[in-house]
Ligand SMILES: Cc1cc2nc3c(=O)[nH]c(=O)nc-3n(C[C@H](O)[C@H](O)[C@H](O)COP(=O)(O)OP(=O)(O)OC[C@H]3O[C@@H](n4cnc5c(N)ncnc54)[C@H](O)[C@@H]3O)c2cc1C
């Protein structure tokens with residue numbers, strides 16, 4: 001890894017130089033929530049944001065995404081991808097994106113996702129956890145890769161980690177804005193990271209979690225939550241690693257149609273419905289449990305399908321808490 | 335491209351029952367047609383452009399080249415559109431997808447095909463493949479159907495009922511609704527034709543468990559009962575293959591619809607299956 005320092009005086013110039021590389025998106029405060037939005041000015045950015053409601057996936061697998069266009073009876077590939085820069089991404093979301101990469105870039109490669117991914121620059125930023133975060137227990141509180149540049153807050157600027165060739169190119173072009181990192185900067189960096197690590201309040205006990213959940217298939221805890229959960233699917237929409245989609249064709253006019261995909265949710269009754277009216281997950285209990293199984297499936301290569309971002313807790317209208325459910329299931333087994 | 339389908343022309347449409355039609359197709363591009371290789375048990379995604387896509391098993395055998403066949407039951411919107419298509423019409427096809435049955439591994443063994451209703455479609459591919467290659471010791475077909483009118487590929491099944499023995503192909507049929515035609519068949523071929531459900535066909539049957547594979551396809555309720563019959567006869571779970579259905583959109587492990595299992599084992603029916611062994615079912619909850 002290469003480390004450089006960006007002083008606060010130079011930040012504005014650095015930020016404006018990024019526009020050369022693509023359209024800039026950054027977290028912006030909108031009412032009570034934060035959202036990745038197009039920004040022109042660094043003053044629009046909420047640097048101290050906690051989490052956006054929709055994660056980064058909205059740029060790569062769009063809520064409503066046109067795949068193919070039907071013209072004269074033939075499908076044509078839809079849309080190219082414009083170059084974008086995602087500025088101010090937290091570590092957990094970088095991990096979330098890597099989990100999506102595993103799925104969408106595996107053979108056969110999803111062409112839409114790949115194109116957008118190749119045309120994006122990810123610039124990370126350090127953060128302070130709030131009461132919902134449990135990233136530390138999942139090891140997603142720090143990103144070792146998956147970004148081009150990562151900015152860590154210092155008292156007088158930023159310690160920048162350069163994480164990719166593209167990141168190097170950006171640093172190269174802005175050479176005059178950067179300085180060498182000093183012993184003192186490293187000290188501040190370490191201090192910040194320690195403070196951060198110590199402020200993560202919530203933790204998930206991962207010890208044997210996959211097997212414990214599997215054994216607790218008939219746990220009364222699932223049944224308790226079946227009654228509380230509204231089945232709204234919000235938790236799916238806001239999760240950076242949830243990615244189920246539906247596909248349908250829509251007519252534009254008598255001669256043209258488009259094939260679009262849109263987010264689907266395993267909380268919807270139709271998710272497991274097949275011909276003959278048979279539903280493989282007929283009850284809310286089945287669906288609630290399925291989501292926990294899917295999120296906590298442990299892949300030896302990429303870990304859990306959850307990055308501990310806390311979105312599902314913050315945006316659950318029934319105030320269901322992810323870690324609490326898992327802890328209760330674990331306790332129920334003893 | 336991943337989600338682009340290729341033009342295929344419908345060569346023939348045949349009504350099998352009032353609900354099911356058999357479509358014979360060929361890719362318009364001869365090159366694609368030549369390169370289209372598949373295994374029994376695999377499926378394709380059919381694209382009726384501007385209306386949508388749906389998965390259908392290949393019911394023809396790769397031993398007969400130049401065309402492929404799909405047996406489509408009318409259950410909803412897409413399958414209704416499909417059934418309205420005529421000879422000469424074009425649909426899009428992508429695939430083949432899924433793992434298929436391990437035909438080569440099973441060579442030299444006896445195959446027991448257990449079909450319930452529409453489950454006959456993918457197993458027909460196995461049946462014809464086995465007959466065409468002649469590489470299997472014996473072939474049993476246990477077929478459970480509602481009524482005489484519902485027997486899929488009726489002429490083929492009855493032909494094999496009559497003449498199959500010469501090809502070491504033993505057909506047994508169970509029906510639920512009585513009719514003159516069924517009684518006529520039962521008279522001629524008792525006890526191979528009887529009133530009952532598909533598990534009744536196992537009565538009195540014993541097989542060399544060291545050299546037999548069972549291949550199952552049918553409605554979800556059928557699996558447990560059929561598997562019990564097979565395990566009772568000491569067939570190893572690794573020799574029991576079943577092909578499963580789930581809601582599918584992408585067919586290639588992206589859309590998440592066909593995911594089954596729990597925190598210890600997750601499987602995609604579209605790419606890890608649709609053919610699984612009973613061992614898989616024992617380690618992946620929710621598979622059957
Ligand atoms: C691997 C596989 C092989 C199949 N092989 C055959 C076959 O050989 N012959 C055949 O007739 N049918 C087969 N099917 C079932 C077939 O895909 C569905 O009947 C068809 O998709 C229904 O679409 P529809 O628009 O007509 O129904 P809809 O109007 O959409 O709905 C009717 C019913 O079909 C269910 N359904 C809708 N989409 C799907 C889907 N993508 N997958 C499964 N169920 C769905 C709905 O939940 C509903 O219960 C197979 C399914 C799979 C997964």
Ligand code: SF4
Pocket residue numbers: 235238239240241242295305306307308309310311312313322
């Ligand atoms: S399950 Fe909840 S905490 Fe985990 S990644 Fe998804 S939204 Fe974030």
Ligand code: SF4
Pocket residue numbers: 228229230231232233234235236267315316317318319320
């Ligand atoms: S957001 Fe909460 S209430 Fe809605 S489906 Fe998820 S767990 Fe249930």
Ligand code: FES
Pocket residue numbers: 581582583584585586587588589590591592593602603604605
């Ligand atoms: S059908 Fe989309 S993941 Fe299996």
